[in-house]
Amino acid sequence: MPDIIAQAIATEGFYWLALTIFIAGLIRGFSGFGSALIFVPVAGLYLPPSSVVALITIMGLASSAALLPRAWGLADKGEVSVLAVATLLTVPIGIAVMAQLDGVAVRWIVAVVAAITLVALVKGWRYHGRLGKVGLSGIGGAAGVIGGLTGMAGPVVILFYLANARHIATVRANIILFLAATDAIIVANLLWHGLIGAQVFVLGLVLSVPYFATTLLGQAAFRPEYARAYRGVAYCVIALAVVTGLPVWE
Numbered sequence: 001m002p003d004i005i006a007q008a009i010a011t012e013g014f015y016w017l018a019l020t021i022f023i024a025g026l027i028r029g030f031s032g033f034g035s036a037l038i039f040v041p042v043a044g045l046y047l048p049p050s051s052v053v054a055l056i057t058i059m060g061l062a063s064s065a066a067l068l069p070r071a072w073g074l075a076d077k078g079e080v081s082v083l084a085v086a087t088l089l090t091v092p093i094g095i096a097v098m099a100q101l102d103g104v105a106v107r108w109i110v111a112v113v114a115a116i117t118l119v120a121l122v123k124g125w126r127y128h129g130r131l132g133k134v135g136l137s138g139i140g141g142a143a144g145v146i147g148g149l150t151g152m153a154g155p156v157v158i159l160f161y162l163a164n165a166r167h168i169a170t171v172r173a174n175i176i177l178f179l180a181a182t183d184a185i186i187v188a189n190l191l192w193h194g195l196i197g198a199q200v201f202v203l204g205l206v207l208s209v210p211y212f213a214t215t216l217l218g219q220a221a222f223r224p225e226y227a228r229a230y231r232g233v234a235y236c237v238i239a240l241a242v243v244t245g246l247p248v249w250e
Helices: 003-009 014-031 035-043 049-074 077-100 103-123 133-150 154-161 168-192 198-221 224-244
Strands: none
Touching: 003 198, 014 035, 014 049, 014 198, 014 224, 035 049, 035 103, 035 154, 035 224, 049 077, 049 103, 049 133, 049 168, 049 198, 077 133, 077 168, 103 133, 103 154, 103 224, 133 154, 133 168, 154 168
């Protein structure tokens, strides 16, 4: 085994990280979102913020490779383009803020964002207003800041975009396509700023294997008529991850 792979596997908490991303892949496969809400709080127990953001976005690209073929034909590419352009402009802001904060502060931000998102999802809160290009740009911009800071670009899109009048399959495809674009943007920015080392990059590739596989399994299990049950499972797993990742346990 090459030394760099052995070093990646020797990362503290590797097997917990692998188990977490295994489960997160299943959730993303059948729901289209939620993997970062599950993985990021747990990964923060073992890794610094920049490594956590790098890992979830590198693995996100691998997961997207499993989901994009089906999502591409269903997505509204015009809307996704507006979201992605706004994200492109604001991701550097989130990364800059993340670089200035200590790890515990970022973990608290992750916990708060994830908890608020979960409560809003459980209570059924969504933004039902009409979304034009300005609204879409605002959502994409906010997602870019939060994604660059925490690796979790999804919550803003889920809460402010998911409820708009659209067939569930189209909304799911739009989110998958947008998150793929966001992951690519964040990874490019992290590389530009030298925040992804060789070991973290290889660790991301290693963990991408179970993530890719379970994303495919989750996608195969997806049935629109069972969407409510899928959400219930996702909410329970997200809640467990948030509680587990709280800094108070140390």
